[in-house]
Amino acid sequence: MNTCAVHLALTLLAFVVPAGSQQSGERRLAGRVSEVRLRSSVRDLVRLGNRMGGTPSGDASAQYVASTFQSYGLNVRITEGPPVPTFMHTRWTLKVVEPRSLRSIAAYEWPAGFSPALPLDTFEIKSMVGLLSGKAAEVNTMILMREMPDADLFERFAEQGTGCVLVADSVNAPSYEDSGLIHSLPGETEDTYLPVFSVSRRFARTVESALERGLVVRVVAGLLTSRGTGRPVTVEGILEGSTDTSIIVCAHGDADSGGPGADDNASGVAGVLELARVISSGIRGNILPPPRYGIRFIVWGAEIESTREYIRAHADSIDRIRLVLNFDEIGTGAERNCLYFEGNDRPINQPVLRIMQDIAEEYVGRPGFWSEATTNPSQGGTDSYVFEPASLRRLGVSDVEIPAITIFTAAWNMPKKIPQTPGWSTRAWKGNPDTVIVDYSRYYHSSRDLPALTTEREPFNMVWAVKAALISLIRIAWTSP
Numbered sequence: 001m002n003t004c005a006v007h008l009a010l011t012l013l014a015f016v017v018p019a020g021s022q023q024s025g026e027r028r029l030a031g032r033v034s035e036v037r038l039r040s041s042v043r044d045l046v047r048l049g050n051r052m053g054g055t056p057s058g059d060a061s062a063q064y065v066a067s068t069f070q071s072y073g074l075n076v077r078i079t080e081g082p083p084v085p086t087f088m089h090t091r092w093t094l095k096v097v098e099p100r101s102l103r104s105i106a107a108y109e110w111p112a113g114f115s116p117a118l119p120l121d122t123f124e125i126k127s128m129v130g131l132l133s134g135k136a137a138e139v140n141t142m143i144l145m146r147e148m149p150d151a152d153l154f155e156r157f158a159e160q161g162t163g164c165v166l167v168a169d170s171v172n173a174p175s176y177e178d179s180g181l182i183h184s185l186p187g188e189t190e191d192t193y194l195p196v197f198s199v200s201r202r203f204a205r206t207v208e209s210a211l212e213r214g215l216v217v218r219v220v221a222g223l224l225t226s227r228g229t230g231r232p233v234t235v236e237g238i239l240e241g242s243t244d245t246s247i248i249v250c251a252h253g254d255a256d257s258g259g260p261g262a263d264d265n266a267s268g269v270a271g272v273l274e275l276a277r278v279i280s281s282g283i284r285g286n287i288l289p290p291p292r293y294g295i296r297f298i299v300w301g302a303e304i305e306s307t308r309e310y311i312r313a314h315a316d317s318i319d320r321i322r323l324v325l326n327f328d329e330i331g332t333g334a335e336r337n338c339l340y341f342e343g344n345d346r347p348i349n350q351p352v353l354r355i356m357q358d359i360a361e362e363y364v365g366r367p368g369f370w371s372e373a374t375t376n377p378s379q380g381g382t383d384s385y386v387f388e389p390a391s392l393r394r395l396g397v398s399d400v401e402i403p404a405i406t407i408f409t410a411a412w413n414m415p416k417k418i419p420q421t422p423g424w425s426t427r428a429w430k431g432n433p434d435t436v437i438v439d440y441s442r443y444y445h446s447s448r449d450l451p452a453l454t455t456e457r458e459p460f461n462m463v464w465a466v467k468a469a470l471i472s473l474i475r476i477a478w479t480s481p
């Protein structure tokens with residue numbers, strides 16, 4: 001036996017023997033998770049734009065992911081989905097020019113998905129009341145709303161000569177004070193809708209108060225954009241196992257809001273890439289033996305739809321997927337520093353979540369690991385749910401049950417207090433044992449889901465999520481029968 005073989009044998013031993021020696025192997029690998037790489041992946045991805053499936057930005061993101069997988073020695077499979085409606089906002093602006101006192105207020109504006117273009121011009125902002133009580137507008141009018149108008153209202157606005165709509169959401173207190181919730185218009189329609197920008201609530205309040213004082217508020221605004229169709233590109237990095245069973249580790253590659261999407265979901269993509277790097281380099285460096293189950297690292301071109309496509313395309317072999325681990329929003333948290341493992345109310349998830357909960361409890365509070373963690377009931381709204389039995393049946397796959405778990409540190413735009421699934425309270429959770437408070441992102445689906453405000457501010461979130469997934473995989477893909 002040469003030294004390398006001895007090393008490998010010892011390593012194998014470390015991974016088949018539970019408890020202490022296993023933990024030291026896990027810790028050694030977890031120590032290789034790099035915060036620096038996670039952060040820089042997020043920045044790289046956000047620089048590519050909103051990464052929406054079927055757009056040049058989405059293609060560039062897929063290329064980035066594919067070449068990263070390749071550099072880790074993984075086999076890469078690239079799949080183009082069917083064409084979907086797409087939009088691409090090239091450039092936009094929205095600046096107050098009158099009154100002078102408001103010139104410096106930031107709108108943090110972001111165009112709605114599929115917004116029509118707006119030729120650069122000067123507009124006068126009107127409130128909803130101001131517009132509908134008046135006759136047809138004699139000037140370029142921009143209307144300020146507190147919620148997204150419906151189709152009928154859009155039509156009325158157009159008849160009145162409105163050029164553009166600003167929306168500042170009044171929903172929930174914590175989010176959107178300094179950023180707008182990004183909306184989307186229906187992708188298929190052409191002319192019914194007016195150009196729409198989301199703006200921050202602070203901007204809206206300031207403008208409304210100026211209008212109430214009888215001031216005229218003028219802005220210069222414009223949007224250069226195009227609509228079309230394109231094929232979302234899904235990228236798979238494949239690590240072969242010694243059996244034909246596989247585990248999927250995935251994240252949606254698009255910023256599904258159409259915004260910058262640093263937390264949602266460049267953080268998740270960075271997590272998949274980092275996990276792929278640590279595992280493949282661990283195998284190449286003989287720190288890890290090859291896994292028993294293969295691992296498919298997947299970055300979906302378009303959230304939900306690409307996952308559905310994948311299942312349709314792999315209907316014959318999907319029963320050999322042992323587990324799906326999905327990263328969605330692992331880069332921030334507003335009120336807690338907590339790592340969540342979702343889906344403890346589904347019996348099929350429970351054996352895996354028991355393993356993850358054990359890991360959560362073993363490592364909580366250790367240097368470099370999470371300060372709080374919990375499993376939580378299903379909340380829906382992300383790719384893991386496409387693997388639910390009812391969804392699989394709709395996609396032509398019957399009698400297959402796959403554990404599918406989402407790992408996250410924030411979800412949506414406000415805290416959610418939900419009853420814990422009975423039997424799932426954990427000592428890794430610091431709150432009331434019967435309740436889970438699901439933390440949220442202050443910048444969810446907004447123009448300010450930027451690295452500086454999310455992933456750079458709390459980079460430990462991504463590190464925790466990757467370490468938890470890594471140790472879970474070690475205990476499942478390497479040692480499970």
Ligand SMILES: [Zn+2]
Binds near residue numbers: 252328382
């Ligand atoms: Zn997401």
